[in-house]
Every structure is written in structure tokens, then in C-alpha cells.
Amino acid sequence: MKNLMMMALVLAPTTAFAHASLETKTAPANSAYEAAIRIGHGCDGQPTLEVRVELPDGFTDAAPVAKDGWEASLAETASGVREIVWQGGSLPADAKETFAITGRLGDLPAGSALAFPTRQVCADAQIAWVERAAPGVDPHSLDRPAPVLTIADTGAVVGAAHAGDLAIERAWVRGVPPGAPVAGGYLTIVNSGTAPDRLLGGSTDFAGAVEVHEMAMTNGMMTMAPLPEGLPLPPGETVTLSPGGYHLMFLELSAPPKPGDTVTVTLDFAEAGPVEVTMPVSQFGAGAFPGGDGAGGHGHGEGDAHGTSHGSSH
Template sequence: MKLSLSAGALVAAAFALHASSASAHVTFETAQATPNSTYKAVLRIPHGCDGQPTLKVRVRIPEGVIAVKPMPKAGWSLDTAKGTYARSYSLSGEPVAEGVREIVWTGSLDDAFYDEFVFQARFTDAFQPGATVYFPVVQTCGNGSEQWTQVPNAGQDAHSLKSPAPGVKIAAASGAPAAIKAGNLTIEQPWSRATPGGAKVGGGYVRITNTGKEPDRLIGGSFPPAEKVELHEMAMTDNVMRMKPVEGGLEIKPGATVELKPGGYHLMFMNLKEPLKDGQTIKGTLVFEKAGPVEVEYAVRGMGGQMGGQDSAPMEHKH
């Protein structure tokens, strides 16, 4: 009987230690948001640094998060650092090129207590459903600091990190279409950006996962408002954004997820017959080497910047 009680006590102790360790990290109260929506970030600081009180909380704002407004906190001074974004974003129909890049609260929080620090922000279309956005946090104490700045690599479990940055997962907006299954492929969140009047090209973006054991390849598609659809790649070379067609299609390896997104691989809708308008849903197809043609529905979202939604950096288009 004593042996049984001892084993139970050990299990309970191990569970308590694990729970304590998990709760010791700096986290957000709500770790989920939707694209192009206002998010209330409640950052939880559960302890000090090795028993020392917390004197400063510094939060770095990642690229693609805009309209940041921190909430003043009684007993703490509040400072922000502003800077220029890597590209222009759209906010209420107006281009926004700069904003808050860092928030600093300065005060005192005893190690025996817990507190929350609040700010408001907006996630742009730089982040699509399924992505996790990380906010590096530095917690400065009387003697040392805690650096909550580690970000997992692709495929790495965030729980394996010693000092992970708190993250917010981007979820599908309410009413968004369900994922499409086509053979071994899962197709999620097809979307496009609204285009200004007179624009002749548009962009198409989508997330594709191959759950099978054989590779497949995205080789084309159709989009009724455009004469043709091409697969392109954008990459920064010598401070010039170069765009070129992807010859032979885009491979989706077994077990891999490929995301077509602004600034990387994407579909180009060529010779548009009419502008793409925010709020539209437009049916089209994606064509795969093995899965064949798959019907999808693109959700059109507000323009995210200049040049018809493309990045505002200098761009060179190669054919």
C-alpha cells in the first residue's frame, strides 16, 4: 500500500511540475485571431526573474501587425517606439506605411504576483489562416531578465522551446469555406486581393497540403475575370523584387504544406476584364498533375498596399 501511495505521489508531483512549468511562460489570454480583424491582446506575466520583481515589459510588434494601441496601466509608465513598415498596408481603405513597432511598460511587479498588459492590434493579410504570429517579449527585472523571444522553426514544436515568444494563431474568419479535399491534397483558404480600377493583373493565394505518399504538382488553373492564370514567384535580389514564372509547375511533396502568399509563390490572374472588389467571392479552378482540376472559391479582400496589392518595393518582372 505504501508503495502504491508513493508512486501516486510521484505521479502527482510530476504532473504538478509539468503544469507549473507550462504556466510559467509569458502567454496571451486569447491566443487566436482572424485576418483583417482588431485583436485585443492580453499579455500575462506570471512571475519575475528568479524571485526578483519585474520592472519593465517590452513587446516587439512583428511585421504585418498594424494599428497598435497599448492600454495605459495604473502605476506604470508607457512608451512606444514607431517605425516604418517593410511595405504599405491598408487600414479603412487608406494606405498605412508606419506605426508602433515596440511597446514598453515600466513599473514594478513583485515576483509573488501576476499581472496583465493590454494592447489592441490588427492582423493584416500578411498572415493567413493556420499561421502563428509571434510577439517577442523581454521581461526586465532588478537583477537580470527573461527573454521570451524564441520562435520555432518550421515543423518544430513550440512547447520544446525553453523561452518561447507568445504566439497568436490565425483562424479562419467566420463563414469561411471549409477545406477542400482532392485526392491526397487539402486546399485551404483560396483568396485574392482587391485591385484598383484599370489594373490588368491580380494575385491568387492558397494553402495546399499533401497528405499522401507521392508528390503532386500545381500546374495551372482558371479564373473567369482573367484571360489566363500563371504561377509566379517573387524574391528579393539586390534590393529589387523580382517576379518570374515558375516553369513546370510547383511541387507539393508528400507530407508538405505549400503556401502561396504575397511576397512568395502566387498565382497571377492576367489581363483582368474587370476590377476585383473587396467582399466578392469568385469561383475558379486549380489544376494539379495528379489530382486534376479542382474547383475552388476565391474570397476577395481589401487592397494591402500599392501596385495592385503587390509589395511596394522596387519590382522587376521577368518573363
């Protein structure tokens, strides 16, 4: 009974999860940024028919990401406030959905906050997520907090980096036992630009080579093979390297990455060039970014040589 009660507490929804919120809450200045705002519920049981997001100063070149069933436009209020408006769709009251805006962050000081006040309009009501916490006030104490982005100190963001229109997020390395010859690395890459790019590989002090690999099921056996031409990064899309799929393969390890450490890896892109990123090292067999809100679970073989076969000649 006690276990059931604990599980119920863990699984029970809370009002905090229902707030309109940004999926990526920190980003460095002078970079491309996608403001993806998560809408968690309707207006007292009514579906959401319109979503309006005010654009803060310091966020330029804003454009809505196309969304099936909705028409999006850039508007300006009578008071001169710029906003993105989605209309023509219907989001059920019990459904969750993301409305995204691409743009660029200006030369903003680290620690500054940019609010994206958001309004949901329903048939007979609306919810305004517009409250902003005063200095020293916990934002979680607000009833209708506006989604807020915090400008990060680039050097302090572990697992993240920017290069032009490419944003690297949640980059990490899976820890391996002493003596292991290879290790796997994972990350998410957002290409918010209009031109394609490719992840070619990289370099690091603890490995002789860093390649991009793909896992696939061949004749009933999970195999891994390098991508000689690199991994395509189409414009306007997000590409994820995760256990069981695309991943970085660190070969010829000179010092296997240890859980709890951080390592520096230089990623090579065909257009953006070399990009340095600091990656945290997870526990053995981990399946998600060690900082954590990704899905947990165990890995699928990259770097631990269990039940896999490599299709390359290293």
C-alpha cells in the first residue's frame, strides 16, 4: 500500500506542469534560439482556439514555425508590442502542444531574463500567462507566470554550445569501465537556419578518433557502422543522437571517461566548422543526459560491446 501511495504521488499531475513554459529555458547571447512554448491545458475545459506570444526586446528576426492546422502571423498591438499569433486551429482542453518561434538573441548580459508573455484564447474565456516575478520572488509562487528565458554564461553551460544557426543541447558521454576501447556520445542539434549542414565527427584528448555512427538491425543482429559523409542537419529541423540510433563513437581511448567527470570535445561541422562543447560523463549503461529530464533506461550497446557488431574496420 505504501509503495502504491508513493507511486501515486510521483505520477499525480501538478499545476506546475500545466503552466505555459519554454522547453529550453537557458541560451547564450548572440545566438540563434527557438522559443518553443508548451501549452498544457485549455480554458476550464474549453479547447484553445488562438495562441498569442509577445516578443521581448533582444529577440529579433522572429518567425513562427509552421504548424499543421494553424495559421501563424507576426502582428503588432496598438501599444506597439510585437507578437506571434496562431489562429484557425483547435487544441483540445486535455491536450498538450508546442508552439515555436525562431529568432536570434542579441548582445544581452548573462543572467538577464526575457519573458514571452503567452495568451490562450478559447470560445468564452482566455488564460494569460503574463505574470513576472519581482526580484527576490520565486516565480513558482505566481499563478500565471510568463515563460521566461535566462541568458546563460556560455562557459557555464555544460552540454550546450552554439555556432551560427546551430544549437547543441544535452551533449553527454556514457561512462565506460577501465580498459574499454570505445565509448559513446549523444546530443541534440537544432539547425534554425535556412541552409543545411552536416556533423562530420570530431576530436578530443581522450580518444584517437571521433566518428559519427548509426545503429541498425541487420539479419536479426544490431550493427553499428560509421557515416563516411557525416550526419545531415536539414535547415529548420532538430536531429537527435541517442542510444540505439545515431551517436558519436569515441575510438582508441587513451583514458576512458569516468562517471561524474566532464570532458571537452570538438565537433566538426561541414559548414559551421569546429565547435567545442563540454560534456558530462554519465554512469555506466545510462540512457539519458545525466542532468536529467530525458527518458531514463539503459543503453543499446554503443561503447559497451554487448550484442552488437561494428560494420567498420577500426
